[in-house]
Amino acid sequence: MTTEIHVREYRRKRNFEKTPEPSGDDEGAAKQGEGPRFVVQKHDASSLHYDLRLAIGDVLVSWAVPKGPSTDPSDKRLAVRTEDHPLGYLEFEGVIPVDEYGGGTVLVWDTGPYRNLKEDDGVSMDEALDDGHLTVWLEGEKLRGGYALTRTKMGGDPKNWLLVKMDDDEADARRNPTSTEPKSVLSGRTIEEIAAEEGPDRRERERQEAS
Numbered sequence: 001m002t003t004e005i006h007v008r009e010y011r012r013k014r015n016f017e018k019t020p021e022p023s024g025d026d027e028g029a030a031k032q033g034e035g036p037r038f039v040v041q042k043h044d045a046s047s048l049h050y051d052l053r054l055a056i057g058d059v060l061v062s063w064a065v066p067k068g069p070s071t072d073p074s075d076k077r078l079a080v081r082t083e084d085h086p087l088g089y090l091e092f093e094g095v096i097p098v099d100e101y102g103g104g105t106v107l108v109w110d111t112g113p114y115r116n117l118k119e120d121d122g123v124s125m126d127e128a129l130d131d132g133h134l135t136v137w138l139e140g141e142k143l144r145g146g147y148a149l150t151r152t153k154m155g156g157d158p159k160n161w162l163l164v165k166m167d168d169d170e171a172d173a174r175r176n177p178t179s180t181e182p183k184s185v186l187s188g189r190t191i192e193e194i195a196a197e198e199g200p201d202r203r204e205r206e207r208q209e210a211s
């Protein structure tokens with residue numbers, strides 16, 4: 001399958017004349033030579049949440065995690081599967097206009113390479129995704145170690161998964177990085193700074209300067 005088919009739903013939901021998000025047309029720009037990457041974006045939309053995305057093949061398979069990821073193996077975090085995003089979204093940070101889909105501020109909260117922990121058993125990420133059970137090793141700045149994602153169909157909805165930290169050397173019940181480490185790993189900015197610098201005020205200023 002091509003990226004075009006994979007991200008059709010992503011594109012259908014968005015107007016690229018209005019949102020600064022990547023359209024997925026320039027996938028050559030995405031760096032995949034160093035192995036697959038993940039991103040966790042903090043998204044201050046109608047309700048604040050975190051989006052976990054794993055590069056699988058030529059797309060970012062995505063989940064919205066209302067409470068964000070935990071480093072405590074006893075926490076089970078709801079992760080709602082959302083539409084696949086283009087690889088270019090790995091580095092997207094900015095402000096989606098309020099009347100567009102997902103309107104609000106996006107911050108790259110963590111990113112880095114990841115590994116499929118089932119690869120040694122001969123299970124690819126695509127197969128694990130179909131099976132509804134992924135285990136990955138994250139090498140981010142804030143999130144490290146094993147994480148399990150399991151489809152639960154809670155409430156009868158196949159979009160409902162659980163994200164749980166695996167119990168390994170990187171597990172730490174005392175850390176709470178979503179509250180103690182809120183800044184972007186890409187730009188060092190807070191969500192308020194991104195909103196102020198890239199929000200509608202800035203676009204209006206640029207329009208005036210250009211005219």
Ligand code: MN
Binds near residue numbers: 049
């Ligand atoms: Mn989101």
